[in-house]
């Protein structure tokens with residue numbers, strides 16, 4: 001079973017889209033493992049986005065992401081990493097398909113509503129960067145797995 005790190009970015013929190021994003025993950029059948037509202041520091045975000053260090057958009061991205069709270073979450077389920085990316089849509093919302101989160105709610109590349117880990121390595125790294133082990137809750141769903 002995979003786990004991935006998902007964050008509703010500041011523009012998503014400010015626009016009241018936290019519930020909408022969580023609903024989509026819940027209804028798809030994924031399980032919430034951790035969740036908290038975080039006003040993240042620049043240090044945390046520089047580490048989170050370390051793969052983009054040196055790129056032209058890096059400073060603006062870190063400044064924006066630290067400007068206002070984000071909803072940080074861990075979701076679990078079969079193939080959740082790649083399925084979450086499909087649910088999010090393309091990085092540039094102008095190219096995201098309707099029906100995806102970015103395709104339904106975004107226009108601007110720098111205000112694309114949601115972050116999701118892009119692979120198994122980044123998922124593990126990001127989950128442990130944002131959450132302590134104690135904050136990651138393993139729980140058994142009461143319903144049978146055939147429901148989804």
Ligand code: RTP
Pocket residue numbers: 057061090091109110111112114115116117118
């Ligand atoms: P994310 O990390 O946020 O889930 O998005 P992603 O994998 O689809 O995109 P990534 O390449 O990792 O870029 C991280 C975020 O930086 C902003 N960005 N701006 N050329 C640009 O102006 C540019 N490129 C990327 C986006 O907000 C993107 O989500």
Ligand code: MG
Pocket residue numbers: 116118
């Ligand atoms: Mg990325």
